[in-house]
Structure formats: structure tokens, C-alpha cells
Amino acid sequence: MQWAIVLLLAIVAPLLPGWTVFLLSVALAKALVVLGIGLLMRGGLVSFGHGMYYAAGAYGVAFAMKLMGIREALVLAVLGLVAGGLLASVLGMLLARYRGLFFAMLNLALSMMVYGALLKFYWVTGGTDGMAVRQATFGGFVPPAGLLRVAYFYLSLGVVAIVVSMAHRLVRSPMGYLLRALRDNEVRVNYMGGWVEQTIYRVYVLSGGLAGLGGSLVVLNVGHAVPDFAYWSQSGEFVFVALFGGYGHVLGPLSGSILFEFVRSYAYKVSPYTWQLLLGAMLALVILFLPEGLWSLVERRMARRDRWGWSWRPSS
Amino acid sequence: MTQLALIAVGGLFSASWLFLVSLGLTLIYGVLRVLNVAHGSLYALGAYLGSSMVLVALEKGHGVPVSYLILLGAALLVGLSVGPFLERVFLRRIYQKEEVLVLLLTFAIFLMLEDVMKLVWGVQPYVVNAPYVALGVVKVGGVRQPAYPFLLTGIAVTMGGLVWAGMARTRFGKLVTSVIEDREISAALGVNVPRIFTGAFTVGAVLAALGGAFTAPMISVVPGVAVEVIVLGFAVVAIGGLGSIEGAALGSLLVGFLRSASVHLFPELDLVAIYLVMALVLLFRPQGLFGRAEMRRV
Amino acid sequence: MGVVLETVELTKYFGVVKAADGISVRVEEGELVGIIGPNGSGKTTFLNLITGYVRPARGSIWYRGKDITGLSPRVVTRMGIARSFQIPQLYGGLTVLENMLVALAIRAGRSGEFWRPLQEDARLEEAMQTLSEFGLEGAAAQGVSSLAEGERKLLDVALSFALKPRLLLLDEPTSGVSVKDKFEVMDRLVRVLKSSGVTTVFVEHDLDVVMRYAERVLVFQEGRVIADGPPGIVLSDAEVKSAIVGTG
Structure with a gap:
């Protein structure tokens, strides 16, 4: 099913207005971060600090351009992935030991320190002004101004398509199920001889890498890396979208992210003083009545347990 | 020497403010196991309502002394109405769910209240500092200090004392203690746990609003005051230990003096320093310095 | 036949309560051992100690000749000891x-x-x-x-x-099973266990079940093993009977 959507989007994109394509690009890129958050949620962990990996990807791209002169889009995207993953592999060693509220708050604290550092070391990071990111090249080729948006869109689309299909496999794999198992009953996993912390660590690093990848794609689209990427409200936004879209199915983050970006930009235009009200209300409704996210509505229509007993619904 | 005194006094004031603000937060967590992001919103509501009511009163020709009562009244109004409302309508439905989910719900409430305040009071700053100015200055250690912060300190200490004594002496306080100890057994023994929850949440809400109302004369009340409360309040409560009054006190002192010191000595480190301390405490003692401790005196 | 499990003077306190008071027990390969005793006599603690869920204050635990005292449940399980729970996990x-x-x-x-x-x-x-x-x-x-x-x-x-363990520890395998199903369940269980040669130790409250299926019975009381032998003999002993009155 996802390939049909990808194809549709790919065909339709050049026909859409520039800002729609831009919004879609950004939404797709952010969906990568949300996917990572969603994976952690499957393991029962919520991080309020993934903005730091998102920022790592964005600033990683900015530095690579500035210091090393790298302009190739795909290379930069991979660099973002590496930046996020590397930071997560370091911090994850500490964080994988915690759960619940403490995991959430510790992530928050660390991300706020990253934010503070980005602000403070202004002679390196540009402080509140951030760092500018110039146009990327595609295979050495600089797209003409009119096609730039579309080029970035295809990049985002391509990356997302690959990642989503990999995530699709992960979710059905032993590791994917182990993640759900340790959310349900960590003790039992230990009593089966399974690795709890190793699994959490791996998923954490993966989510950090995804956040970095998302950050790099967004910054290419937006052209500017700012400390706010690491701020707690940005991290919170990723968590919200994960809840909205639902993290039970890999298309949840995708649909949630796209919906979110569009609703936000409309709501803001219509009435900037009520966007947060709307957001808060939507979030409250989802938490109270639809904790598995909006995609679960789609899933319920498709839901069936086939012969071998595959549960489509995630644990709630 | 004077700089040290300045830092000390500044630290004391900062600590008092933080304590007032985090007392309710830690109380709510201790009883309901809810980390209430909307705490900052309750603070802001107290600030907005207090300021606007004092403004109206002053315009009507009332004297400044009445304004203190008005601030108190505004705080009580906010706490006693919004508090129970939030608890009954929103929180009550999801107590059984994971703590983080409940946290997210309180975050949703925070977002909604942010815009509600913008819609009701607009985005222009409210600067109502007559109550602040009226108290004048005092001389402390040879340095002239505004007197108003001492009032705030007094309120903070009084509230701390009241809560602490209330827990130990009043019937309600003892019931709250038993609910903190063990919710299920309390319920089995006939304690009306939902009522205790509402009551405890309301007390926390009143404390938050009180903080906001009495801080209002010192600042310009704008959208966004809630955020500062949340950010710092969480740090204090995490350091001190969720659910512990002594922890809130100690955490406030720690963070308060740290802030004061960094303001005078290394301004850029302010936020980083606080979060660094929080991270360090959580790493070595995840439950905070006094974490999971009883709310009553040991 | 080798010794699969041996505990030496296993001791554990929970506050002032002696949950395990110098338990020394030896289980041979292929045995089917039942553990009975009143509530609070330390049966589940015994299983928790063996599998590393709690650490003993004193004493040691040996599995097939290796000292496994203090190893975590994950490691112990990987070595070949599996366990089921009173409340199904x-x-x-x-x-x-x-x-x-x-x-x-x-x-x-x-x-x-x-x-x-x-x-x-x-x-x-x-x-x-x-x-x-x-x-x-x-x-x-x-x-x-x-x-x-x-x-x-x-x-x-x-x-x-x-998990294909060499040693299987079952904590009240028939509790929660309706009376009429108990024997059916145990029949099936024991058949499977016997045919695979797994050494099994099971905690049980139902004396009929123990009588029928266990080849050897350990009686726990206040953290100590007060009797150890074939069910016919152990269960007719006067001291054992008085100790376990109220069980099951």
C-alpha cells in the first residue's frame, strides 16, 4: 500500500504549488523523527529530548557545508543520520538504563543542555542566529531555482520510502516483537534470557539516527539551522505527532506528520492565537479517546487476525 | 563582600520563588503521581487575574493596601475553580494509564490554556507594580534592597509551613498521607480517594496561582511566563525528588543560589547549569535527593 | 545421573523475616520434585533465589557443578534454568x-x-x-x-x-486451573516433561496433585526444609501434617 502512496505523491508533486511541495518535504522529513519516536514508544519509552538529535543532524549539515564544503544532498543526508546516531550512541549508554518519567525527563534535561550549548557557543554555532545552509547539489548538478523545491521533495520522498520499508521489516522482525515484549513485561524477557538493555540501546541509537536524518533533510529545505531545533517544545511536537498518527503501524507517523504540518500552517494563517488551543484540544482528545493514534482508525477497518494470529494492533 | 551578599540575597529570593512554585508541583505528584505541566498555566492565570483585578481596583480609586488582598483573592479564585475543573474533567479519566501519557495530557491542557489567556487578556504586557513599589526599600547589610521580595519569601515559607503542618495535623492532611502511602489500601479502608485527589490537586493549583499572583507586581505579565515556571519548576522538583516537600525546599535553595550566582558571575550558563545539575542528580540518584519520600515528616 | 541443582546453606532475610534459613538441597537429573509448605514458608523465595531474582545473604547455588550464586535471571536462564510464575508472566x-x-x-x-x-x-x-x-x-x-x-x-x-531448559522450576502450575481440569493439565504436563527428560521442581498447594505426580517431596516451613522424601512417606508424617494444615 505504501508504494502506491509514494508513486502517487511522486507523480503529483511537480503539479502542486511550491509551498505545498515545501510543506510536504518538511512533513516527510519530520516523519522520520516521529518514526524513531514511535519505535521507542513501542518499547514503552517516551523521549522528550529528540530535538537534540534533530539539531545534531541539522547543524551537522551546516558544519559540513561550511567547514568541508560538502554540497551533495545525499551525502549530507547520510551525514545527518550519522551525526544523530553518533550522539545517540554516546548518550544512549546513560539513558538506556532508565524508564518511564525519568527516561523522559533525563532526555529533556540533556536536550536542553544541547540547546543551551548551541546558544552559548555562538562563535561556533551562530547563537540565536543559527547557521545558514546553502543549496545542495544533486549528483554535482545544481537544480534551477524553479525545480529546487521539487528536487528536495523527491529526496525526502525517496529517503522516507526506503526508511519506511525498512521500518516495516523491523516491526515484524524478532527485534520488533522483542521491543513490544519488553514494554509488556521486562521481567519475563529477562526470564527468557533476552537482552533488555541491549535492545533498548539499539532502538535508541536508531531513533537518534532517524532524528538526525530528519534534521538534515529539514535544514536543506529550510536553509537555516537554529538552536530551537533542540528546544523542548520541538521535542514535544515530535511526541505529539507520534501520538496523533499512531505508532502501531509505520504509516502512522507519516500520515500524522503530513496532517500536522498542513493543519498547523492553515490554523496559523486563520488565527495565530488559537493554534495552540486547537493543538492542545486535539492532543487531549487523542490521549483520552484514541491513544493508539489516528492511524488506528484505519487499522480497525483493515484489522483481522489472519490464520497465524498476527495482531495488527499494538499494545496500548 | 558586597557581591557575595548580593548573590546570597538574590539566591534567597530566587529560592523562595522557586519553592512557592514547585511546592504545589511536588505535592500533586506525590499524591496523584501526575507531573503537571499545566502548573505553569495555573501560575500564569494567577498572575493575569491578579494583575487585571488590581488594575481595576486601582482605577476605581481603591488604595494600594487592598491590592494584596485582591491578589490573594485572585489566587484563590483561580485555584479553587480551575483546579477542580481540570482534575475532574481531564485527569480523572486517565489515572490508570502510564505516567508519561498523563504528563502529555497536562501538556495539552497547558497548550489550551496558553491560548485561552491570550484570548482573554490579549498579548500586551500587564505591568501592575503598585503593590511592589508601595513596600519601598529596606537596607540589608548596607545595601538597599526592594522590600517586596521579602514578602514573597514570607509567603513561600508560610505556605511551606502550612502544607507541612496541614499534612501532619489536619484530618485532610492525614488522609492525604495515607493515600500517598498506599492508594489501594486507603480506598479499601473507606477513604474517598477521588475526593482526596481533587483536594490535593486544588491545593497545588492554589499554590501555583498564589505564586503567579504575588509575582505579578514584580514582572510584566506576558504570554510565556508559564514556560519559565515549567522549565525551572521541573528542574527543582526533579533534583529534590518528586513528591517530597523537603526535596522541593532543598532543590529550590540549590537552584536558587545557582541562578543567582550565574546571573552575577557567568550569565550565559544559566540554563545549562541548571539542567546540568538536574541531569547529574538524575544520573546518580534518579529519584531525586529526597525522592519518593513521604510528604509528612519522618 | 548427575546433580543438576545444589543449594548450600541458602539464607535470605527480608527485614527480620527469614525467608530462607540455611536451605541445603540436592536435585538429581531427571527428578520430579514437589515443594509444599504453608504460605510464607519461603517456597517462592527459594525459586527467586535460584534464578537470581534476589541475592542470598549467605550460601551458594550450584547448577551442574557451576556456581551460579548472584547471577541475574537472564544469565541463569541462558544457562538452562527456566521458571514459571505464580501469577503468569x-x-x-x-x-x-x-x-x-x-x-x-x-x-x-x-x-x-x-x-x-x-x-x-x-x-x-x-x-x-x-x-x-x-x-x-x-x-x-x-x-x-x-x-x-x-x-x-x-x-x-x-x-x-x-526454552528447552535442563531444569524447570514451576511455581504453582495448577493454581487458577479449575478442579476438574487440574489432573488433566498435570497429566499432560508430566507426560511432556517426563518424555523430554527435564528435571522439574514444582511448588504446589494441592496435596492431591503432589501425591500423584511428585516422585519426591520437599516440605518447607519458615524458610527451612523439614522433610524430604517420597510423597507417600512424607505426607503421612505427623510433623509434616501439622505444619501444612491449612495448605491447599
Whole structure:
């Protein structure tokens, strides 16, 4: 099913207005971060600090351009992935030991320190002004101004398509199920001889890498890396979208992210003083009545347990 | 020497403010196991309502002394109405769910209240500092200090004392203690746990609003005051230990003096320093310095 | 026949309560041992100590000649000791089949795989086979939370059994199972266990079950083993009878 959507989007994109394509690009890129958050949620962990990996990807791209002169889009995207993953592999060693509220708050604290550092070391990071990111090249080729948006869109689309299909496999794999198992009953996993912390660590690093990848794609689209990427409200936004879209199915983050970006930009235009009200209300409704996210509505229509007993619904 | 005194006094004031603000937060967590992001919103509501009511009163020709009562009244109004409302309508439905989910719900409430305040009071700053100015200055250690912060300190200490004594002496306080100890057994023994929850949440809400109302004369009340409360309040409560009054006190002192010191000595480190301390405490003692401790005196 | 399990002066305090008071016990390979005793006599603590869930204050635990004192449940399980629980410990969000598949994947050391699906023909086959040995194949597609208590118990035991342990510790395998089903369940269980040669130690409250199935009985009281022998002899002993009055 996802390939049909990808194809549709790919065909339709050049026909859409520039800002729609831009919004879609950004939404797709952010969906990568949300996917990572969603994976952690499957393991029962919520991080309020993934903005730091998102920022790592964005600033990683900015530095690579500035210091090393790298302009190739795909290379930069991979660099973002590496930046996020590397930071997560370091911090994850500490964080994988915690759960619940403490995991959430510790992530928050660390991300706020990253934010503070980005602000403070202004002679390196540009402080509140951030760092500018110039146009990327595609295979050495600089797209003409009119096609730039579309080029970035295809990049985002391509990356997302690959990642989503990999995530699709992960979710059905032993590791994917182990993640759900340790959310349900960590003790039992230990009593089966399974690795709890190793699994959490791996998923954490993966989510950090995804956040970095998302950050790099967004910054290419937006052209500017700012400390706010690491701020707690940005991290919170990723968590919200994960809840909205639902993290039970890999298309949840995708649909949630796209919906979110569009609703936000409309709501803001219509009435900037009520966007947060709307957001808060939507979030409250989802938490109270639809904790598995909006995609679960789609899933319920498709839901069936086939012969071998595959549960489509995630644990709630 | 004077700089040290300045830092000390500044630290004391900062600590008092933080304590007032985090007392309710830690109380709510201790009883309901809810980390209430909307705490900052309750603070802001107290600030907005207090300021606007004092403004109206002053315009009507009332004297400044009445304004203190008005601030108190505004705080009580906010706490006693919004508090129970939030608890009954929103929180009550999801107590059984994971703590983080409940946290997210309180975050949703925070977002909604942010815009509600913008819609009701607009985005222009409210600067109502007559109550602040009226108290004048005092001389402390040879340095002239505004007197108003001492009032705030007094309120903070009084509230701390009241809560602490209330827990130990009043019937309600003892019931709250038993609910903190063990919710299920309390319920089995006939304690009306939902009522205790509402009551405890309301007390926390009143404390938050009180903080906001009495801080209002010192600042310009704008959208966004809630955020500062949340950010710092969480740090204090995490350091001190969720659910512990002594922890809130100690955490406030720690963070308060740290802030004061960094303001005078290394301004850029302010936020980083606080979060660094929080991270360090959580790493070595995840439950905070006094974490999971009883709310009553040991 | 080798010694599979040996505990030496195993001692554990919970505050002032002596949950284990110098327990020294030896279990040979292939034995089917029942543990009985009044509530609070330390039976579950004994299992917790062996599997590393709690650390002993004193004493040591030996598994096939190796000192496993203080090792974590994860390590102990990987070494070949599996355990079921008084309250079934299952993965609530997964189906019966998925629970079993996860156990098999972990056993095979392949739980870290992320590119192949959990459902693989070989694994599926073994899962369904094991489930049917325990009479659960009909419930394979059901969510674990919708199972009857007895089925949950069975699944818990089945999961531990699926790990192909050398030593299987069962904590009240028939509690929660209806009276009329108890013997059927135990028949099936014992048949499976005996045919696979697993050494089994099970804690049980129901004396009829113990009488019928255990080859050897250990009687616990206040953290000590007060009797050790064939069920016929042990259960007719006067001291044992007075100790376990009120049990079951």
C-alpha cells in the first residue's frame, strides 16, 4: 500500500504549488523523527529530548557545508543520520538504563543542555542566529531555482520510502516483537534470557539516527539551522505527532506528520492565537479517546487476525 | 563582600520563588503521581487575574493596601475553580494509564490554556507594580534592597509551613498521607480517594496561582511566563525528588543560589547549569535527593 | 545421573523475616520434585533465589557443578534454568502464538534480528507444536488478555518449557486451573516433561496433585526444609501434617 502512496505523491508533486511541495518535504522529513519516536514508544519509552538529535543532524549539515564544503544532498543526508546516531550512541549508554518519567525527563534535561550549548557557543554555532545552509547539489548538478523545491521533495520522498520499508521489516522482525515484549513485561524477557538493555540501546541509537536524518533533510529545505531545533517544545511536537498518527503501524507517523504540518500552517494563517488551543484540544482528545493514534482508525477497518494470529494492533 | 551578599540575597529570593512554585508541583505528584505541566498555566492565570483585578481596583480609586488582598483573592479564585475543573474533567479519566501519557495530557491542557489567556487578556504586557513599589526599600547589610521580595519569601515559607503542618495535623492532611502511602489500601479502608485527589490537586493549583499572583507586581505579565515556571519548576522538583516537600525546599535553595550566582558571575550558563545539575542528580540518584519520600515528616 | 541443582546453606532475610534459613538441597537429573509448605514458608523465595531474582545473604547455588550464586535471571536462564510464575508472566499485548514465537526467537539467540520476520516456517511449526502439547493451539490467535486463568497458567509454563531448559522450576502450575481440569493439565504436563527428560521442581498447594505426580517431596516451613522424601512417606508424617494444615 505504501508504494502506491509514494508513486502517487511522486507523480503529483511537480503539479502542486511550491509551498505545498515545501510543506510536504518538511512533513516527510519530520516523519522520520516521529518514526524513531514511535519505535521507542513501542518499547514503552517516551523521549522528550529528540530535538537534540534533530539539531545534531541539522547543524551537522551546516558544519559540513561550511567547514568541508560538502554540497551533495545525499551525502549530507547520510551525514545527518550519522551525526544523530553518533550522539545517540554516546548518550544512549546513560539513558538506556532508565524508564518511564525519568527516561523522559533525563532526555529533556540533556536536550536542553544541547540547546543551551548551541546558544552559548555562538562563535561556533551562530547563537540565536543559527547557521545558514546553502543549496545542495544533486549528483554535482545544481537544480534551477524553479525545480529546487521539487528536487528536495523527491529526496525526502525517496529517503522516507526506503526508511519506511525498512521500518516495516523491523516491526515484524524478532527485534520488533522483542521491543513490544519488553514494554509488556521486562521481567519475563529477562526470564527468557533476552537482552533488555541491549535492545533498548539499539532502538535508541536508531531513533537518534532517524532524528538526525530528519534534521538534515529539514535544514536543506529550510536553509537555516537554529538552536530551537533542540528546544523542548520541538521535542514535544515530535511526541505529539507520534501520538496523533499512531505508532502501531509505520504509516502512522507519516500520515500524522503530513496532517500536522498542513493543519498547523492553515490554523496559523486563520488565527495565530488559537493554534495552540486547537493543538492542545486535539492532543487531549487523542490521549483520552484514541491513544493508539489516528492511524488506528484505519487499522480497525483493515484489522483481522489472519490464520497465524498476527495482531495488527499494538499494545496500548 | 558586597557581591557575595548580593548573590546570597538574590539566591534567597530566587529560592523562595522557586519553592512557592514547585511546592504545589511536588505535592500533586506525590499524591496523584501526575507531573503537571499545566502548573505553569495555573501560575500564569494567577498572575493575569491578579494583575487585571488590581488594575481595576486601582482605577476605581481603591488604595494600594487592598491590592494584596485582591491578589490573594485572585489566587484563590483561580485555584479553587480551575483546579477542580481540570482534575475532574481531564485527569480523572486517565489515572490508570502510564505516567508519561498523563504528563502529555497536562501538556495539552497547558497548550489550551496558553491560548485561552491570550484570548482573554490579549498579548500586551500587564505591568501592575503598585503593590511592589508601595513596600519601598529596606537596607540589608548596607545595601538597599526592594522590600517586596521579602514578602514573597514570607509567603513561600508560610505556605511551606502550612502544607507541612496541614499534612501532619489536619484530618485532610492525614488522609492525604495515607493515600500517598498506599492508594489501594486507603480506598479499601473507606477513604474517598477521588475526593482526596481533587483536594490535593486544588491545593497545588492554589499554590501555583498564589505564586503567579504575588509575582505579578514584580514582572510584566506576558504570554510565556508559564514556560519559565515549567522549565525551572521541573528542574527543582526533579533534583529534590518528586513528591517530597523537603526535596522541593532543598532543590529550590540549590537552584536558587545557582541562578543567582550565574546571573552575577557567568550569565550565559544559566540554563545549562541548571539542567546540568538536574541531569547529574538524575544520573546518580534518579529519584531525586529526597525522592519518593513521604510528604509528612519522618 | 548427575546433580543438576545444589543449594548450600541458602539464607535470605527480608527485614527480620527469614525467608530462607540455611536451605541445603540436592536435585538429581531427571527428578520430579514437589515443594509444599504453608504460605510464607519461603517456597517462592527459594525459586527467586535460584534464578537470581534476589541475592542470598549467605550460601551458594550450584547448577551442574557451576556456581551460579548472584547471577541475574537472564544469565541463569541462558544457562538452562527456566521458571514459571505464580501469577503468569506473559506479554499482554501479543497473541498466544506471538508469545511463543518470541520465546523461541530468544532461545535461538536471534532476537536481535531486524531484517527477517518473526514468523518463519520452522519457528512457526515448532511454536504450534509446543502449543498443542499444552492444549493451547486453538487459542493461538487470541490475545493473551482474553485467556482464562488456567490457560494463562498453561501458557506461562509452555513458554518456559519452550526454552528447552535442563531444569524447570514451576511455581504453582495448577493454581487458577479449575478442579476438574487440574489432573488433566498435570497429566499432560508430566507426560511432556517426563518424555523430554527435564528435571522439574514444582511448588504446589494441592496435596492431591503432589501425591500423584511428585516422585519426591520437599516440605518447607519458615524458610527451612523439614522433610524430604517420597510423597507417600512424607505426607503421612505427623510433623509434616501439622505444619501444612491449612495448605491447599
